[in-house]
Amino acid sequence: MSALTSSRPSPARRPSYAAVLRVPHARRTFLAALAARLSYGTVSLSVLLSVTRATGSYAVSGLVMALFGGTVVVLLPVRATLVDRYGPRRALPPLAAAYSALLCLLAALTRHPGAPPAALATAAALTGCVAPPLGPTMRAVWGRLADDPALLRRAYSLDGVAEELLFVSGPALVGLLLRFGPPPAGLLLSAVLMLAGTCAFVRSPAVRGAVPPKREKGEKREKGPSTGRFPAVPVVAAAGLGLALSAADLLVMAFAEQRSYGDGLVPWVLAALSAGSAVGGLLNGAVEWRRPAGERLVWLSAGLGAALVVAGLAPGMWTLAGAMAVAGVFVAPTLTTAYLLADETAAEGERTRAGAWVNAAVNAGSSGGSVAAGVVVGAVPLGVCFVLSGGVAVVSAVGVRVVSRLRAGGGWSRPCGGSRTSDTAPRP
Structure with a gap:
């Protein structure tokens, strides 16, 4: 070794x-x-x-x-x-x-x-x-x-x-x-x-020590699409996370404005979301998970959605901060699990690109969520906006389950952390 x-x-x-x-x-x-x-x-x-x-x-x-x-x-x-x-x-x-x-x-x-x-x-x-x-x-x-x-x-x-x-x-x-x-x-x-x-x-x-895969002398580099597998399951989860969270940021500001709290408390609520994410990330790494990564992504996305829906019922700003902290607990574990799943299902020599797809998905979702939330806020009640934001995360959970079953032929993708040489994950 x-x-x-x-x-x-x-x-x-x-x-x-x-x-x-x-x-x-x-x-x-x-x-x-x-x-x-x-x-x-x-x-x-x-x-x-x-x-x-x-x-x-x-x-x-x-x-x-x-x-x-x-x-x-x-x-x-x-x-x-x-x-x-x-x-x-x-x-x-x-x-x-x-x-x-x-x-x-x-x-x-x-x-x-x-x-x-x-x-x-x-x-x-x-x-x-x-x-x-x-x-x-x-x-x-x-x-x-x-x-x-x-x-x-x-x-x-x-x-x-x-x-x-x-x-x-x-x-x-x-x-x-x-x-x-x-x-x-x-x-x-x-x-x-x-x-x-x-x-x-x-x-x-x-x-x-990180070198590209070696090729035999005289072997031509393949052109056209990569032979690697597109990380559909983690990309769906990451996109849903970005959509839900970017909308939530705008909803917090709208919540403060409608209840005449001013802008002074908004950073504290968003800080609670970040703090919850940090705690959730550390806990996620410390737990010995037995369920496969694809299955965990379903429950993590659904948990984030449920927390955002409950946040819409908050009677005041500090209650909202607590609800957003709970939502944050699901954020880092969702993204970390998505990155892990993308890495372990990627072909050798394509792990950087697999992780980049997840990164791009969460950022693209954030951009789209900001635009959508800007249109919806003010057009419908704020509580409904929170439900829609949480609903996006729940829909992504359903999408993760569907895509995971389609890609795995009716079963979950292999457990996160399994052997990288296992034949249970299809390789191109």
């Missing part, structure tokens, strides 16, 4: 989260990846503030953000395929360098008022096109670092909770930076984090 996977824990002892970080090279690799991924926590607010300040137009800011977010999401599987095909050490540094250079260009364009909207939109769209798929790549590396099922589940849970914290701390870091410099400074910070973090990440021995 290689040095990267020699830390298989004893069956008599459940591995802890500390054991995850004691795996050879895990701490160094994970911290480098988090530094680079923090760029995604700081960049959105930095782009929004910089473009708004430079143009004085919220419409232009919205367009720029839509182009940036759209290209990030739509092309994520393509960029992940590059990582699978050429390996992280060859694919990630050029992407990170291009991404950072374009952020610096955007910072230069927004340095002074009067920036041309077309130039800003073009720069933002190109930046999104080359955003490195660091989350999917790190999860694929976890699969090589921790080959014990229980240890891998804890690694994914730890990764998910850390990612949640990055998107909470990123805007706070930008807010602190604004006390000392203009909004474009946040873009420069995002560029530095991405380039430095990615360089440190690819220099890790764990990443140096």
Whole structure:
């Protein structure tokens, strides 16, 4: 067994989260990846503030953000395929360098008022096109670092909770930076984090050992669609999660406005949702699950839906915060289980892309949910809106069950954490 996977824990002892970080090279690799991924926590607010300040137009800011977010999401599987095909050490540094250079260009364009909207939109769209798929790549590396099922589940849970914290701390870091410099400074910070973090990440021995599948001399690379299996079950669950949660964010603000609470309590309610997600993620990694991952996804999605429906019955803001905290308990476990299922059902050499599909699904769902909620809120009673939001999650649970049975020929996909060489999961 290689040095990267020699830390298989004893069956008599459940591995802890500390054991995850004691795996050879895990701490160094994970911290480098988090530094680079923090760029995604700081960049959105930095782009929004910089473009708004430079143009004085919220419409232009919205367009720029839509182009940036759209290209990030739509092309994520393509960029992940590059990582699978050429390996992280060859694919990630050029992407990170291009991404950072374009952020610096955007910072230069927004340095002074009067920036041309077309130039800003073009720069933002190109930046999104080359955003490195660091989350999917790190999860694929976890699969090589921790080959014990229980240890891998804890690694994914730890990764998910850390990612949640990055998107909470990123805007706070930008807010602190604004006390000392203009909004474009946040873009420069995002560029530095991405380039430095990615360089440190690819220099890790764990990443140096991640190489694309070897081909025989003279063998041509296949063209056309990949032979890998599309991760339909986890993608359905992730899309439902994104749709339900993005709608819930808007519903919380509408709840506060209708009851004249003002905006001051809204961040606390959303923080309760994030806190519940962190707790749920840690608990999910600590439990020895006996049910298959596909079946767990059904119950997790249904649980999220039920919690959101109950949240609509809250009589006040603090009660709503408690209900949203309960809903949050289902969030990180749903996403973590979706990532695990995508990884273990992916063909060898296509795990990064499989995880990227899940990532793209949750982000696409978030965008669609925000649009749909914006149309529905105000047109129907708020309690009905909460029911619709929870109903989306329940429908995704039904979709997971149906797709799982269709893909498995009437049975569930194999249990999460099973052997990667098992023949029970169809391979192309």
